Amino acid sequence: MTELIRLTGITKVLKGQKEPRTILDGVDLTVRAGESVAIVGRSGSGKSTLLSVLGLFDRPDSGTYSLDGRDISRLPERHAAKLRSSHFGFVFQRFFLLKHLTAAQNVAMALINGQGWLPRRDRRARVMAALEQVGIAHLARNRPVKMSGGEQQRVAIARALVRDPRVLLADEPTGALDTETGSIVIDALQEATTRGCALILVTHDRDHAARMGRIADLRSGVLTERSHTLSAGRLS
Amino acid sequence: MRRFSGRLRSASIIGLQGIRARKLRTLLSMVSLFLGVLAVVVVQAGAGIAERLQLADLELQTGIDGTKVLYGVPPVAGAGQAVVDTVRGRPDAVAMVGLTAVVGEPGVRPVNAGGSPFDQNWGGASQICDATGKCYDPNAGLPQGQAIELRLTALTGDVREFRPYRPQSGAWLDFASAPMMAPRLVLNEEAAKGFERYHVPAQMRVNGASADMTPQLIGVVKDGDPQPHGYVRLDELTNWLPLARLTDPNGMSDIQVAMAASTPVEPVLTAKLKGLGGADMSIETIDSRKEMQDQLNLLRLIFLAMAGLVLVIGAAGVLNVGLATVGERVEEFALRRAVGTPRAVLAGIVLAETLLTGLFTAAAAIGVSVAALKAVTVVLGPSEPFLQGVEFPWSAGVSGIIAGLVAGILGGFVPAIRAAGIPIATVMRA
Incomplete structure (x- = not known):
């Protein structure tokens, strides 16, 4: 598997308070194409900040972030937006579906983002393929209010997958779901890795973390790899 | 892109x-x-x-934008004749000879002496000047009677190319037919109002005419003039009033020529009138807009x-x-x-x-x-x-x-x- 992401000595300091607080402290991480990595850790340990840096929402204060061998640590916002569109898919704990749009329109949101233009027919085909991928093509015309939490999260996953991203970043995607539905969502996310997409999952759930290829533990801004011997239950 | x-x-x-x-x-x-x-x-x-x-x-009133209007035809003998000879039969230029006429009973003061609108009384009368330059009121001492004074414009052709008078009723002057002895008259709305209000005999007097005429009222147009106004064919008027007298420099008439923007009439007419001593002529291009x-x-x-x-x-x-x-x-x-x-x-x-x-x-x-x-x-x-x-x-x-x-x-x-x-x-x- 080819190396896709390499973080080297990434630090992020939270300023604006009495004393600056280090959120990420020299984080090193390498992720290959098709690999799945779970990032676990207590609340406030910096998991979401790490995901923000990985997803180009935020810039690291120091360190190097390489994607496909290219340093993207200091990318201007214009280029970062383009890269988010072409390389990344995001799934959040809350589904963030627009209630006035149908499932298909919510998925199409990632295609109608000002980064190029797809004819309507192609757009529809890709949207339906993404919905098919997560098993809810039959709900394409439904609005979010008529869907269950699991279905809504799968629409959000379809939205993340519709541009065939290289990296899928998921921030506690099962946090608002019951165990069974959560498992279905994790299945849908893992399915993407079979097509070469890297999956980075932030989770508190030991079972879901255990299903990933690797587990990394973030404590006080320091990331360390763990062995695959987590007991069932929730990490806290 | x-x-x-x-x-x-x-x-x-x-x-x-x-x-x-x-x-x-x-x-x-x-x-x-x-x-x-x-x-x-x-x-x-x-x-x-x-x-x-x-x-x-x-x-x-002034003409369509782009129309050229010649004013200040010199007050010399032969000038009027030169103008009429130059523009006669031409569609790109029309001479307009303006004068005063009274229609109705002879020997009376018109109901609108001075050619005032019928709902206004200007209180005066048109002055007539003789060859010596002495002017007088032709109605002085006359009793008021059933007569209407109006401004008359004698035309050598269809002036509507240059001034788009809007027909209200009847017909406009027909310049293609032979001239009639009884001059055909097209009135403006104010004049038509006067003829509707006052029942006057069909007898028209124009200063210098050999006899009174019997006009035929054939139509009404809107011409934007608040005063009573009539339009007549010049050749029908000259049956009763020789052109030389109609355009008499000492009379009450005035001559204007409306022309298309580019017409050979302008240089020809200008040359002729200059030859007759017309130094005060002016040609204005209408630009109302x-x-x-x-x-x-x-x-x-x-x-x-x-x-x-x-x-x-x-x-x-x-x-x-x-x-x-x-x-x-x-x-x-x-x-x-x-x-x-x-x-x-x-x-x-x-x-x-x-x-x-x-x-x-x-x-x-x-x-x-x-x-x-x-x-x-x-x-x-x-x-x-x-x-x-x-x-x-x-x-x-x-x-x-x-x-x-x-x-x-x-x-x-x-x-x-x-x-x-x-x-x-x-x-x-x-």
């Missing part, structure tokens, strides 16, 4: 989705903007219609400034609604940024919504204005002739659309900047 097109399309589609999702808010924005855009449309339409009506009346626009523009500016103020207040309403909407859509905009939407497109989405709102408002304001104008012309048209045939000027529609777009930009600019600045991390912290 392709990237720009993709961004524009994306912003438009998402903007339309936003409008559909928030119909009530869009409606409220439209309501706040409506009066301002309507004011702009009404001011522009009013000014356009007023200009058109004023121009139409001005054209009747420019003169009138200068006057109207100031008025239009004042009204547009007021309309602009109302528009700004409307734009403030759009701004208010826009800011509230962006505040509610923080997560949506953050999410859109997360999926790769550039900041410029986010701003474009908000601007597209306010611009479309402005456009819808403009369409509504134009529709209301067109319908109101139509209703006014249907209801008041029969009693107010100036309203007949009035059409909504397209320039007012364009102004309305521009006003709607400007208000959309003014109202959407700040919300657009706010939307573009929403941090993506909003979705992470939610």
